[in-house]
Amino acid sequence: MTASANFPYLLALAAFLFSVGALGVLIRRNPIVVFMCIELMLNAVNIVFVSYGRFLNSEEGQVFAFMVIVVAAAEVVVGLALITQVFRVGRELDIDDLDELNE
Amino acid sequence: MTGIIWVAGGLAALSALGVVFSPQPLYSALSLVLSIGALAVIFLVLNAQFLFVVQLIVYAGAVMVLFVFIIALLSPDREERFRVDARFAIGVTFAVGVTVAMLLAARNGITFNGNGFRAQQIGQASDPYHGFAFDQSDNGLVNTAGNVQSVGGQLFTTFLLPFEITSMLLLVSAIGAVYLTRRRRDPNAPVRRERALAREPQLEEDRIEVEVR
Numbered sequence: 001m002t003a004s005a006n007f008p009y010l011l012a013l014a015a016f017l018f019s020v021g022a023l024g025v026l027i028r029r030n031p032i033v034v035f036m037c038i039e040l041m042l043n044a045v046n047i048v049f050v051s052y053g054r055f056l057n058s059e060e061g062q063v064f065a066f067m068v069i070v071v072a073a074a075e076v077v078v079g080l081a082l083i084t085q086v087f088r089v090g091r092e093l094d095i096d097d098l099d100e101l102n103e
Numbered sequence: 104m105t106g107i108i109w110v111a112g113g114l115a116a117l118s119a120l121g122v123v124f125s126p127q128p129l130y131s132a133l134s135l136v137l138s139i140g141a142l143a144v145i146f147l148v149l150n151a152q153f154l155f156v157v158q159l160i161v162y163a164g165a166v167m168v169l170f171v172f173i174i175a176l177l178s179p180d181r182e183e184r185f186r187v188d189a190r191f192a193i194g195v196t197f198a199v200g201v202t203v204a205m206l207l208a209a210r211n212g213i214t215f216n217g218n219g220f221r222a223q224q225i226g227q228a229s230d231p232y233h234g235f236a237f238d239q240s241d242n243g244l245v246n247t248a249g250n251v252q253s254v255g256g257q258l259f260t261t262f263l264l265p266f267e268i269t270s271m272l273l274l275v276s277a278i279g280a281v282y283l284t285r286r287r288r289d290p291n292a293p294v295r296r297e298r299a300l301a302r303e304p305q306l307e308e309d310r311i312e313v314e315v316r
Contacts, residue, residue, distance in 0.1 A: 006108050008209030010145070013112045015205035017119050017138075019198035024123035026194035027185045032174060033128050036135045039166070040119055043142050046154075054149040059257045062151050062250075066258070069154075069161055070269045074276035076166050080173045081283040093179045096186075 010051040017044035031083050031095045035076065042072045107148050115141035126182045132170045139163050152250040 017040055024037030046065040053061020087093060114137065121134030143158040185191065258266050 006105055008205075009112070010108070010149075012202065012205035012209045013116060016116055016198070016202040019201040020116075020119045020123055023194035023198045026190045027187070028123070028182065029186060030128055030179050030182055032170065032177070032179060033122070033131050033182070036122055036131055036170065039135060039162075040122055040138065043139065043162075046158075047142060047145065050146055050149050050151045050154060054151070059254050060261075062154050062254050063257050063262050065151070065154055066157060066254070067262075067265060067269060069157055070273065073161055073166055074272050076169060077276050077280045078283070080169060081280040084173065084177065085283055087177050093177060 007051055007055045010047060014044040014047040014051075017041070017047070029094050029096060031086070031093060031098070032080075034095060035079050035083075039072060039076070042068055108145060111141040111144040111148070114138075115145070128174050128179050128182070129171070132167060132174060135170070136163055136167050139167070150250060153254045 021037040021040035021044065024040065025034050028034050028037065046068050049061040049065040049068065051061075053059060053065075083093075086098065118134040118137040118141065122131045122138065125131050125134060139158060139162045143155050143163070146152075146158060147155040
């Protein structure tokens with residue numbers, strides 16, 4: 001059994017990770033954990049990029065995965081800065097209470 | 104190789120469940136570290152040595168340290184009850200449905216265009232300069248050019264403009280983080296002590312004690 005036979009299972013793993021991350025975004029209340037679940041979804045996309053790049057014999061999948069990692073790092077920085085500001089204003093970390101920001 | 108992929112994939116899936124379902128945010132963060140490490144091992148098996156290192160340094164190093172630091176700073180409470188409503192049902196249905204559909208597709212082989220471009224045939228193409236073949240079972244190619252060299256060549260030739268835009272994005276996000284977390288000097292805003300008193304009146308005694316002294 002060569003490694004390329006694992007390719008569909010890697011896609012299935014990526015689908016599982018992505019959907020579990022989406023589930024976490026839906027059911028968790030803590031915005032920090034919601035951010036972690038978004039990271040999980042981005043990692044699932046990276047798995048798809050790298051495995052397609054591997055089995056189609058091209059580096060471009062790895063280049064795109066690299067871009068995704070950079071964007072994820074930037075997003076985490078800005079998002080956690082926002083979370084600390086929200087926490088400073090409201091002292092509550094519940095993502096359902098964030099709708100009071102538009103008042 | 105197959106065994107490594109299955110072990111690392113199972114570990115990544117289990118720790119992803121740990122991220123979502125552990126009530127303590129710090130345990131979620133540690134599960135995410137485990138998941139990221141397992142995915143890095145999968146990158147290594149898939150001949151992406153450069154991404155393996157980047158994943159470990161950027162994700163398991165920088166990003167997760169940031170997460171753990173923010174958790175330690177804010178010390179959020181345990182999350183006893185999850186949101187169990189229509190969104191929970193939709194999310195669980197989506198997750199189970201997508202995973203089962205992909206597993207069924209994987210068992211039958213993924214087909215593109217419906218004319219038999221099956222997954223089992225994908226790895227058969229010639230591999231002229233894919234770099235050092237960590238997994239030699241497909242084509243037996245061991246090239247002298249490294250993976251970092253080939254990926255870097257792509258980054259600095261074909262994808263030069265997106266790469267430079269990426270550096271701009273990092274600069275903008277760093278400036279944005281500094282701007283967002285700076286302390287604003289608003290003369291009309293209540294000072295910190297008054298806000299604390301409005302929140303917890305029992306702090307009044309402490310304040311008097313401080314003023315007497």
